[in-house]
Amino acid sequence: MADNTLRFELVAPERLLASEEVDMVVLPGSEGDFGVLPQHAPFLSLLRPGVIGIYRGDKLERRIFVAGGFAEVNGQGCIVLGEAAEPVDELDAEKARQALRNAEEDLADAKEPSESERERLERAIRVAQARLEAAEAA
Amino acid sequence: MASLKELRNRIDSVKQTRKITSAMKLVAASKLKRAQEQAEASRPFADRMSAMLANLAAGVRDLPDAPRLLGGTGSDETHLIVVATADRGLCGGFNSSIVRGVRRRVTALQAEGKQVKLMLVGRKGRDMLRREFGDIIVEYVDGIAGKRRVDFGDAQLIADKILERFDAGEFDVCTLVFNKFKSAITQVLTFKQLIPVEPPVRDEEAAAEGGALYEFEPSEERILDELLPRNLAIQIFGALLENSASEQGARMAAMDSATRNAGDMIHRLTLSYNRQRQAQITKELIEIISGAEAV
Numbered sequence A: 001m002a003d004n005t006l007r008f009e010l011v012a013p014e015r016l017l018a019s020e021e022v023d024m025v026v027l028p029g030s031e032g033d034f035g036v037l038p039q040h041a042p043f044l045s046l047l048r049p050g051v052i053g054i055y056r057g058d059k060l061e062r063r064i065f066v067a068g069g070f071a072e073v074n075g076q077g078c079i080v081l082g083e084a085a086e087p088v089d090e091l092d093a094e095k096a097r098q099a100l101r102n103a104e105e106d107l108a109d110a111k112e113p114s115e116s117e118r119e120r121l122e123r124a125i126r127v128a129q130a131r132l133e134a135a136e137a138a
Numbered sequence B: 001m002a003s004l005k006e007l008r009n010r011i012d013s014v015k016q017t018r019k020i021t022s023a024m025k026l027v028a029a030s031k032l033k034r035a036q037e038q039a040e041a042s043r044p045f046a047d048r049m050s051a052m053l054a055n056l057a058a059g060v061r062d063l064p065d066a067p068r069l070l071g072g073t074g075s076d077e078t079h080l081i082v083v084a085t086a087d088r089g090l091c092g093g094f095n096s097s098i099v100r101g102v103r104r105r106v107t108a109l110q111a112e113g114k115q116v117k118l119m120l121v122g123r124k125g126r127d128m129l130r131r132e133f134g135d136i137i138v139e140y141v142d143g144i145a146g147k148r149r150v151d152f153g154d155a156q157l158i159a160d161k162i163l164e165r166f167d168a169g170e171f172d173v174c175t176l177v178f179n180k181f182k183s184a185i186t187q188v189l190t191f192k193q194l195i196p197v198e199p200p201v202r203d204e205e206a207a208a209e210g211g212a213l214y215e216f217e218p219s220e221e222r223i224l225d226e227l228l229p230r231n232l233a234i235q236i237f238g239a240l241l242e243n244s245a246s247e248q249g250a251r252m253a254a255m256d257s258a259t260r261n262a263g264d265m266i267h268r269l270t271l272s273y274n275r276q277r278q279a280q281i282t283k284e285l286i287e288i289i290s291g292a293e294a295v
Helices: A093-109 A115-137 B004-060 B094-111 B123-136 B152-167 B204-208 B220-294
Strands: A006-011 A016-022 A024-029 A032-036 A043-047 A050-056 A059-066 A069-074 A077-082 B078-084 B115-121 B137-141 B173-181 B187-195 B215-217
Touching: A006 A024, A006 B004, A016 A050, A016 A059, A016 B004, A024 A043, A024 A077, A043 B004, A043 B220, A050 A115, A059 A077, A059 A115, A069 B004, A069 B220, A077 B004, A093 A115, B004 B220, B078 B094, B078 B123, B078 B152, B078 B220, B094 B115, B094 B123, B094 B173, B094 B187, B094 B220, B115 B123, B115 B152, B123 B137, B137 B152, B152 B187, B152 B220, B173 B220, B187 B220
Parallel strands: A006 A077, A043 B215, B078 B115, B078 B173, B115 B137
Antiparallel strands: A006 A016, A024 A032, A024 A050, A043 A069, A050 A059, A069 A077, B173 B187
């Protein structure tokens, strides 16, 4: 590995989405966004639904939305196990709004949801909200 | 001996069958390609996840309050066997080899005095196991193997069902049965233990890197709590993909030999048809000649 670039991999359950040398990535950690530069200390974090920013040089090169997942930083680079990853410019604000409405209705319609059921629905809403924010910001 | 007309009909019908089997073979071949690609594409995620899990598990496994998914419930009295089969037949020994393996495993476990429960995925497995083990089947998940491609959501669904039962304390050990894809003609019947998780072995290189020095955010336990159920879904997803590739491979092989057998049969039938036609012509000639002689 080159010392001044970072090996970044984004993997979804279905396929490998990105595997490249970059200068910096900014990840939506569950406790707040964090940036990863080359030579970062080993680190494991949960991700919340949000946007991954990939930087080359000082420029933001690509933005990818993830619905959650895990990030691992180690000596070999930075690996993100992401769920439902989509490039931000392919997000559709209108669709995202619809998805959010659906998710909210699902929760409202659920009669006496069990705890796990409620958790799942609330999670769906959080994902939909984050997707909408990402789509509108783009 | 069959009459000429009967033979002709037989030949026509075998020819039709051959058309169907050879078409099925081609379809299976193209589906196999797609299934194989999908299985390969999903491998990186599973690999990375095992590596991550290995790093995490190494530190936590031996603690007394390790998550139950990892450490187990401390007993192995009740087993849940998740059986993944196809929705369709005509794929050689694909389904029956799974069912046979399950039957053996269930009998062995029951002989040890353990309780066994079955969770079935795929219609064929249900059809074959229902009569014998109807009373221990706790769940049947439908309409997954029949889909065009395996969806991660399906795997998640199965994982959720398993977790729900695990949290309710319905079983201690969970094993997944499926056919692992080796090549288009060989599938390996595989029993994979899902719960408690068999921790993947951390590879030496990563260990030398000082894997224990990771920082965790939010905390090691929280990450594990999220990672373990996710890992379950991934394992199931991988197995379903392997299974669907195996199914298509098995079908392709089965249809290939069926096509060949149909060809052989047509050959034999044509031979006996011609022989009989000749005999008939000879017979008619003899009749004409002896008729002429008699005049």
